[in-house]
Amino acid sequence: MINRTLIRVKVVQMLYxxxxxxxxxxxxxxxxxxSADRRFGHSVYTSLxxxxxxxxxxxxxxxxxxxxxxxxxxxxxxxxxxxLAATDELKTVLNxxxxxxxxxxxxxxxxxxxxxxxxxxxxxxxxxxxxxxxxARFWSVVLETVLLKDPSVVQAFxxxxxxxxxxxxxxxxxxxxxxxxxxxxxLGYMNAKADxxxxxxxxxxxxxxxxxxxxxxxxxxxxxxxxxxEKYVPTAEDLNPPTRFVENAFVxxxxxxxxxxxxxxxxxxxxxxxxxxxxxxxDEILASDxxxxxxxxxxxxxxxxxxxxxxxxxxxxLPSEALAETMEARSVFWNDDMQVMGTFVLKSLxxxxxxxxxxxxxxxxxxxxxxxxxxxxxxLFTLAVxxxxxxxxxxxxxxxxxxxxxxxxAFMDIVIMTCAIAELINYPAIPVPVxxxxxxxxxxxxxxxxxxxxxxxxxYAVCExxxxxxxxxx
Numbered sequence: 001m002i003n004r005t006l007i008r009v010k011v012v013q014m015l016y017x018x019x020x021x022x023x024x025x026x027x028x029x030x031x032x033x034x035s036a037d038r039r040f041g042h043s044v045y046t047s048l049x050x051x052x053x054x055x056x057x058x059x060x061x062x063x064x065x066x067x068x069x070x071x072x073x074x075x076x077x078x079x080x081x082x083x084l085a086a087t088d089e090l091k092t093v094l095n096x097x098x099x100x101x102x103x104x105x106x107x108x109x110x111x112x113x114x115x116x117x118x119x120x121x122x123x124x125x126x127x128x129x130x131x132x133x134x135x136a137r138f139w140s141v142v143l144e145t146v147l148l149k150d151p152s153v154v155q156a157f158x159x160x161x162x163x164x165x166x167x168x169x170x171x172x173x174x175x176x177x178x179x180x181x182x183x184x185x186x187l188g189y190m191n192a193k194a195d196x197x198x199x200x201x202x203x204x205x206x207x208x209x210x211x212x213x214x215x216x217x218x219x220x221x222x223x224x225x226x227x228x229x230e231k232y233v234p235t236a237e238d239l240n241p242p243t244r245f246v247e248n249a250f251v252x253x254x255x256x257x258x259x260x261x262x263x264x265x266x267x268x269x270x271x272x273x274x275x276x277x278x279x280x281x282x283d284e285i286l287a288s289d290x291x292x293x294x295x296x297x298x299x300x301x302x303x304x305x306x307x308x309x310x311x312x313x314x315x316x317x318l319p320s321e322a323l324a325e326t327m328e329a330r331s332v333f334w335n336d337d338m339q340v341m342g343t344f345v346l347k348s349l350x351x352x353x354x355x356x357x358x359x360x361x362x363x364x365x366x367x368x369x370x371x372x373x374x375x376x377x378x379x380l381f382t383l384a385v386x387x388x389x390x391x392x393x394x395x396x397x398x399x400x401x402x403x404x405x406x407x408x409x410a411f412m413d414i415v416i417m418t419c420a421i422a423e424l425i426n427y428p429a430i431p432v433p434v435x436x437x438x439x440x441x442x443x444x445x446x447x448x449x450x451x452x453x454x455x456x457x458x459x460y461a462v463c464e465x466x467x468x469x470x471x472x473x474x
Contacts, residue, residue, distance in 0.1 A: 001365035002203055006340045007377040008419065008438055010199050012446065013336075015384055016415045018192035026181065027089030028174055037166040044157065044171025047101045049084055049178070051147060052139050054108050055115065056081025072116045074125060078135045083182060103156040111150060118146050132186030136179040143175055189385065196377055203337045204367045206327070208263050209271075210345045211254055211364075213278075213317065214309055216271035217285065218251045220278050244295055249357060250305040257362050277326050284316050306353035310346060318342040383422040391421040398461035412447040413455055420459055425466065428474045432463060 028045060031038045053059075057076040075081075084090055115121055120141040127134050147153055148168075157168055225241045228234060254260055271278055285291050294300070294308045317323060318338065327338055344365055351363050368374040384391070395417050399409070420439035423430060436459055444452035466472040 001207065001344055002200055002368055002373070003340070004373060004376060005438060006203065006337070007200065007373070008380075008423075009336055009442060009446075010196055010203075011377050011381050011384070012412075012416055012419050012442055014192050014196045014199070015381060015419060016412055017195075018188060018385070019388070019415060020411070026178070027087055028178065029089070036162060037164050037170060040160070040162045040164050040167030041170030041174065043100050043160065043162070044168055045174040045178075046090070047104055047157075048143055048147070048171060048175040049090060050101045051104055051108060051111075052143075053081050053084050053090075054105065055112055055142075056084075058082070058085045072112065072121070074121070075112070075115065078130075078138065079132055079186065080135050080139050080179065080182065083186075100160045103159060104153065107150070107152050107156060111147060111153065114150065115142055115146050118142070120145060131183075132190065133183035136183030136186075140176045140179045143172060148172060193378060193381060196381055200367075200377060202331050203341060205263075205267050206331075206337050207341045207344055207365070208260065208267075210313065210317070210341065211260055212264055213271050213281075214313075215251060215254050216278055217282050218246055218248065220282050221286075222246045224282075242295055244300065245291070248305045248308065249302045250309060250352070253302075253357060253362065259361060259364055274326065277322060280322055281317065281320060284320070285312055288312070288316055290315060302357040303353045306349055310349040310353070313342070313349065314346055318345075379426075380419060380422055383426050384419050387422065388418055391418045394421060394462045394465065395458060397465065398458050409454075410447050410451060413443060413451050416443050416447065416451075416455055417459060417462070420455075421462060421466075424459075424463060425471050430474075432472070432474060436460070436463070 027049070028042070030042050034042070055075055056078060058081050120138060124130070124134070124138040157163060225243070225246065228241065229239060290308065290311045294304075297304070300308075324338055348363065348365055355363060392414065395414065416439050420435055423435045423439075424432065427435075436456065439459065440452050440456045443455040447455075463472060
């Protein structure tokens with residue numbers, strides 16, 4: 001029910017926010033023309049990061065295997081070691097030989113035992129749901145309070161070529177800075193993925209929320225009719241009002257539906273707490289020609305009652321600016337969902353009109369069409385983040401510098417094309433024209449006036465290049 005068009009929009013939005021604020025785990029390069037302190041500091045820095053890998057049970061020397069094969073379970077599960085092992089800059093250090101680190105390697109099996117007995121490890125163990133920031137903080141504390149407090153480790157550093165006390169301090173500071181950046185980056189990544197899932201869930205909440213609104217509008221009219229009877233001098237119409245609207249058979253069916261009732265209890269839309277919107281929308285309904293024709297009809301049945309609400313949703317509720325403003329105020333995730341979810345509400349209402357009034361349940365649409373659609377957003381976001389540098393290189397390859405200044409290209413355009421390339425390469429079942437058209441349309445809606453044309457041109461060139469490289473075979 002939440003289609004891939006909306007999922008793509010959500011992925012682009014979350015990727016834009018994430019890349020705009022993320023702080024990557026980057027290995028600091030060796031300083032150019034360094035002083036003695038800086039040169040030794042960088043050696044200490046890389047040795048400390050390699051020590052974390054070994055203490056995590058990850059071999060820095062594949063021919064020897066992991067030096068600390070019996071590392072405590074929590075240290076092996078900690079995400080920092082695996083992230084370091086996947087870092088290209090650290091692989092380069094290993095490939096060219098880390099001779100200084102060889103003096104530390106034999107000490108680490110014993111150090112692992114000291115770490116396991118430390119307060120830092122016990123505190124880390126108490127954390128029930130460990131975040132990447134917790135993982136990074138643990139190693140930062142271990143480096144400072146365990147590793148560099150070990151006399152044998154300190155002596156090993158003192159025996160390294162070019163040792164300076166200042167360099168040792170600088171190396172520790174650099175390691176702690178990289179660890180902190182990793183924690184922030186990974187936490188931001190996890191938060192972005194959680195926001196993506198939450199955004200899709202909120203879209204589905206909105207779908208049901210529109211049905212709940214139908215119920216609340218009916219209840220508001222019932223209150224008005226009852227209040228009119230309590231007037232000091234009620235009129236004949238007050239005492240005997242037309243009740244077709246409040247006795248609508250479809251609304252009665254909604255009120256008794258188990259699925260809708262359960263959702264209203266678990267995730268109430270709080271329409272009943274809105275003291276201005278519901279009365280305002282009800283006034284618009286009562287003043288509409290749709291309402292007048294419905295009330296004047298000689299007779300109605302269940303299908304007519306459903307069709308009445310389909311017309312009201314289509315012509316009164318969904319176009320309402322007041323409703324749109326309220327939606328946006330209630331959830332930051334709803335600013336782009338109303339049109340899509342409204343379309344599915346109208347589709348559902350058409351289906352409900354053909355269902356028996358006595359049917360056991362109403363045919364509400366599922367959140368996703370199938371398991372592939374359910375996994376699509378999370379997978380696409382992950383691929384776009386993981387390969388963003390590679391995909392950016394494809395984009396830069398085909399930017400005409402005479403027409404477009406690479407430094408002034410809208411960042412949203414880069415994000416849109418990154419998602420598009422991730423989809424082009426990794427989803428062979430989705431036709432290329434579908435992917436191209438979807439992201440060009442997103443560029444037209446969410447970026448600059450010239451973005452659609454620009455994105456279309458670059459993506460076409462990238463697609464042809466990737467076909468030639470064998471990366472796109474569809």
